[in-house]
Structure formats: C-alpha cells, structure tokens
Amino acid sequence: MAGIHVSSKRPAIAMIELIFAIVVIGIALMSAPNLIRTSTKSGYVAIQQEAINEAASHLNMVIGYHWDENDTDDRYLDPILHVSNGDWQLDENKSIGYSGRRYGTPTRGARTFIRADGNDSLTASSLGLDAGETRGDEDDIDDFDGSSYSLEQVVNATADYVEKSTVTINTTVRYYPDIPDAGTYINPNAATPRTLEFDFNDSISAAPTTNIKKIEVTLISTSGVSELQKNIKLRAFSCNIGAVELKERDF
Numbered sequence: 015m016a017g018i019h020v021s022s023k024r025p026a027i028a029m030i031e032l033i034f035a036i037v038v039i040g041i042a043l044m045s046a047p048n049l050i051r052t053s054t055k056s057g058y059v060a061i062q063q064e065a066i067n068e069a070a071s072h073l074n075m076v077i078g079y080h081w082d083e084n085d086t087d088d089r090y091l092d093p094i095l096h097v098s099n100g101d102w103q104l105d106e107n108k109s110i111g112y113s114g115r116r117y118g119t120p121t122r123g124a125r126t127f128i129r130a131d132g133n134d135s136l137t138a139s140s141l142g143l144d145a146g147e148t149r150g151d152e153d154d155i156d157d158f159d160g161s162s163y164s165l166e167q168v169v170n171a172t173a174d175y176v177e178k179s180t181v182t183i184n185t186t187v188r189y190y191p192d193i194p195d196a197g198t199y200i201n202p203n204a205a206t207p208r209t210l211e212f213d214f215n216d217s218i219s220a221a222p223t224t225n226i227k228k229i230e231v232t233l234i235s236t237s238g239v240s241e242l243q244k245n246i247k248l249r250a251f252s253c254n255i256g257a258v259e260l261k262e263r264d265f
C-alpha cells in the first residue's frame with residue numbers, strides 16, 4: 015500500500031515543482047538581457063583596467079627618480095634639501111646637537127642636509143626640466159611635469175574592422191603643502207592630540223618650495239565607447255628625505 019500512498023501525494027509535489035520551475039524560468043528570462051549587458055561592460059572594464067595599470071606603472075617609474083635636480087649628482091648620496099615654504103619643524107635643526115639633521119632622524123641615520131662634499135646649502139629647485147635638459151633627459155621627479163604620451167588599445171576586432179581607443183597619460187608635478195591644515199604634527203602626549211588633515215586637491219606652484227612633491231597622472235580615454243570615456247587620476251607623494259646608502263651583504 016506504500017506505493018499507492020506515495021502516488022497519491024506525488025502530483026501535489028509535482029505541481030509545486032512546476033510552479034517553481036515556471037518562476038525560475040521567468041526570472042532567468044527577465045535577467046538575460048542584463049547579464050549580456052554586464053558581460054559587455056566587463057570587457058570594457060578589463061580594457062580600462064589595462065589603461066589604469068599602464069598609468070600606475072608610469073607613476074611608479076616617475077616616483078623612482080631623484081626627488082629634485084639638486085639630488086641628481088650621482089657622485090653623492092641625495093641630501094635633504096632646504097625649502098622656502100615648508101613647515102619649520104621639518105627644517106634642519108642644529109640645536110639638537112646633530113648638524114645636518116631634522117627632528118625625527120635616528121641619531122645613527124644617514125639622512126642629512128649636508129652632502130658628502132660638505133655642501134650644506136642645497137635647495138629644492140623650480141619644477142620642470144632644468145637647464146640644458148629636454149624631453150628624454152629626465153633625471154628628477156618634477157622633470158616629468160607637463161609630459162604626456164598616448165597609447166592605443168584595441169576595443170573590438172572582427173575580420174572586417176578594428177576599433178581602437180586612444181588613451182592619453184598626462185603627468186603633473188607640484189609642490190604640495192607640508193603644513194597640516196589644522197594644528198601641528200601629532201604629539202601623542204599632548205592633552206588634545208591634533209591630527210593631520212590634508213586635502214589631496216591642494217597644490218601650490220613652482221616658486222615656494224615645500225618638502226612634498228605631488229605627482230598626478232591623469233588618464234584620458236578618447237573613444238566612441240562611452241564606457242571608456244573616463245577621466246581617471248592617480249596621485250602619489252614623494253618627500254624630501256634624502257637617500258640612504260644600501261649596504262650590500264656578501265653571502
């Protein structure tokens with residue numbers, strides 16, 4: 015009798031299953047156009063990601079250069095440079111008994127305002143290419159200010175035609191305020207510790223020099239595809255801290 019018992023219940027379950035099946039098919043049909051649109055877009059996302067990767071590696075390349083023209087003499091380690099409009103707390107502090115140092119420098123650290131030849135009056139210079147340099151001669155970070163290059167990406171390709179998108183990568187370098195917008199650098203022992211409040215859009219021009227250079231790489235895509243026409247900015251900051259000598263260990 016068990017068989018009859020099951021068969022008497024079976025049609026009811028089948029009906030519920032059928033309803034579920036209809037609902038599921040309905041959802042699947044409704045979402046099909048969306049899925050197609052998403053997959054088309056994700057192709058553009060991949061193309062755009064390639065362009066962003068290119069801009070990011072350019073930014074990494076720029077930030078690897080000397081901080082300033084006055085750091086480019088390869089006979090010496092890059093010294094810390096004097097600046098005209100920086101926070102006084104970042105200046106050379108002779109009163110702490112270690113000439114050439116600023117506050118915060120470890121006593122045995124090598125980062126100093128005094129170059130190995132004894133020159134202790136080197137200053138940060140104006141932005142851009144320096145005397146005698148032309149495009150291609152870049153040897154410090156701000157030499158890349160105003161530089162621009164383009165690359166082409168293939169967006170679509172069929173047997174009959176190739177659709178390309180042009181990506182332009184522009185680089186801007188500016189001195190950036192090194193003085194906190196409010197208060198001073200954090201003193202953890204102060205009754206009311208202040209925090210650093212920087213506005214990443216701040217930038218100042220070439221003349222007053224500070225201890226921070228802001229590098230901005232802007233990526234502009236020009237193509238007929240609206241999804242690719244984006245204006246993307248990547249920013250990096252580089253500080254006037256001189257260089258240290260890397261000691262090599264023999265194994």
Ligand SMILES: [Ca+2]
Nearest residue numbers: 083144153154
């Ligand atoms: Ca230079």
Ligand SMILES: [Ca+2]
Nearest residue numbers: 083086144153
């Ligand atoms: Ca030079």
Ligand SMILES: [Ca+2]
Nearest residue numbers: 083142156157
């Ligand atoms: Ca320069």
